[in-house]
Amino acid sequence: MPTVLQVGPYSFIFFSSDRGEPAHIHVKHDRQIAKFWLDPIALAKNRGFKDHELNEIARLVEEHKSILLEAWHDYFGT
Template sequence: MPTLLRVGAYRFFCYAGDRDEPPHIHIERDQDQAKFWLTPIRLQKNKGFSRTEINHIQKLIQEHQEQLLAGWNDFFND
């Protein structure tokens, strides 16, 4: 489960078993979790985050999309 990015209390990561899915990122903070597709960026699953927080997370993903995609590719293509 490599961590690709940390911003404040948020951890952005992927699972080794995600190889066969399109590029995406899991986000967790405390007990809350979400999953976003990276191209195009869109929410796939949310467990516990408020709508306001999901909007904030989506903006963070937009700001770091290139880094997250590079991390995904590095992890799964090596």
């Protein structure tokens, strides 16, 4: 599970088993994890983050969208 980006307490990661899905990123902090689709950006799943944290994470995903998409395509070869 490669870490693509680290911003503050948040790790932005992929799982190698994600290959068959549309581009997305998992955001992890301690035992909390959320999944965001990247195009368009939308919350797919949340496990443990509060609403205000999700808003901040969504802002970070938007801010770093091009880096995250490039990393997705580089990693999965799509």
